Amino acid sequence: MDLKQSTLGFDKIYVINLKRRMDRRMDIVKAFPHLDFTFIEAIDGQNLDFKDLINTNKLNSYFLDPHGMISMGVFACALSHKKAWDQAISDGVENALFFEDDVFSPFLLQEDNGNFTPQYKDILDDINNLEWDIIHLGKKRLNTVGISASKHFTFPRFNHSYEGAHAYAVKKDMLKTISNNYLPVKFAADVYLEQYINTHQVLVLKESLIQQVNDLVESEHADSDTYFNEYREGDGDVGLSFDEEGKVFNRDIVYYIKHPKDFLDLYVKIVFNEPKFGVQKFNPHPDKLEFNKQFFGINELLLFLSKNLKEGEIHSMLEMYPHSGESTFFFGCSNIFSYIYYLNKTVGEDSFNQKLNLDWKDIKIAFNNNTYFFKDKLKKYEQQPLSFLYYNLRNNDLEEFEKDLTKHNNVKFIGGSNYDIGKNIIKKIYNTKPLKTFTDNSWVIEL
């Protein structure tokens, strides 16, 4: 690499900048008066259509994030980085430096005459002497730990420096690798680049040279097009995170979520498409019901059904307003049902595991092994007798619950959770009390 003072020693500097953020464009030019930037018009999250992203295979059917946060801004940011890489490939550069538009350096990189400062020249010497594919000149954290590679650079520990893709350089061959493998997007840009630590030469400055303006303020005051603006106001098309109690915001698009401790890759897995778990195949466990009884009251209901449904016959059930938790798990493991259908998308995790100290990994097994079918196969239950119809009752489903109850014929048993919530409607429709209620407030009626 020769001096290339106007591009900090690299072939080009690409700056990702939204068209509507001229203020930032002006700020970065002012902050680095001697540098020659190639601006890349960023893709704006406000103009993206979530379904369109999925349909055109730009967005993966699930998303992995260390914090479980997504927003349209995250997708847009990811696509903008790819756009910048593609531009660099098309420009035929040997290497390129990529900046987000809100960067600054607390250190002096150039003298008044544009020459590099001794400190930056020292860093550049390191860069020229190292073998690298990706180099980060800054991360969110001021200091990055790892195995020392040189005076200024370190080989970071995987998953310890994923935050920040605001200032990094990529070599030519690596540009093709990262661009060709990014679609459909399943990581934010910084988390995506982190993955290459496992396969390529990724180096990080021990002390960040380039930082983001937002790192200087509390996150609630940050001016971030990626996360905070629309997400915080709650009117973004997609926005998701956990609150302090671990509950999830905005489930309009997310079908279910796997917590990091539930997931082998230690990231939150946010799933955008309907579950397609396939036919339940787990082998029978003769003691399963007894085992489960230790954990959850729904087993009383299941024990009741197992005694009252004929052994050896094929039994089907339909779950209404399914949660991604307890009933899903136990219906599958009970081994009573050959077919389990569900209507409506899952409404998400609840807190049963926390209360009962049930391991999330157990629930993961349930996710992967219960019997579910796609919507188009749901017609099957309308034509065939249903052994059991189960409602996950919540206050805001009551209106729908009442309408539903009038529809179903050809069902042997009907039951659900939260009898206290639904009892007036149940009495109104069936003019009777349930055949049985259980200690966990589940109920069952024989039709």
Added chain:
Amino acid sequence: MKICLVTNYLNKGYTEEIEILNQLKITLKLSSSDVVDFSNANKVYDINNDYTHVLILLDYHITSYKYILNFISELTLPKTFIIDSIPEVEEMLDKQFTGRYSATKDFYFPTIQKESWNKLYLLADSFIFYNDIDYLEFTRTYDLENIKKEIIPPSLGKKEDIVFNFQNVIKNKNIGFIGSPSYSKGIFHYGYLHDQNPTYNFSMYGSHGKNPLKNESIANHITTNCNNSKFCGRLKDKNKFYLNNFVYYDFAIYSPFSYFMYKSLINGVIPIISKNTPSYQYLPNYPFASEYMDISSFNQQLLNIENTPVSELIEIMSMYVEHLSNTLNDDIIKNIYYKFLKSTI
């Protein structure tokens, strides 16, 4: 025979383990779809339907024990565990390092308890070990009786490719190492070697490995305290490594199969190994073997290599490469695998 390999090594950034895994795929002619991880529990039923044998290769860095236990217990085919390292031994060495050398005295070893391993190993129908020493240690460590086992080391490639590259035998002051800079690989002890013989340059290639925090501290300790030593990250150009380095550093305290030591030997980098280790088992009577855990003896071997004429080194190494070519090639190893797996039905 249709073999499926189930492993939790996929997508991990290890160096030697991934190379051995890839070599195993080639040796047994497994396609990518024949190698699965634990991410989809339903996969277990496809395996039961589509294959005849299952090989299980587990990284001891397990994060989802119950899940993996469930998965393996659902496999109805003959299950053969490949024991590529013994977690208890690794843990013991980790404790040893922390107790003797670590300033912080913290102790965290990333694996599950011995009882849990025992429960997992009880699911096995048979075991494959890389060497006898591991087999004996394994049976001493776990409560498993009369296990069916075979000693099968990894292959080093096709017989015709295991040919000594004598052109790379060029005397210089460069010592090389590939792998993770761990205590068990003897990297910490390089500091003592450097004290005795500071004239050499030491280049470590690889990644953080299974115990990233400890390995990081060891690598940084060496690069900080030993002049002319550096950690270079992932090895991008193997030929350059073989050409630049004269000696391969294998002062392993525990290494069931030092894959890159053998590869380096084949490619003209002269290894120094230790007696009473698996490396010495596969290179019997190797002349440049130090006493176990004796850095002075290691240094003596370094001097011995230095004083041996290149022509003689080439002669010695050619003999050992031929031995490796005849014993650790794909065909031989594949046949042993097939014969053993057939016997497990």
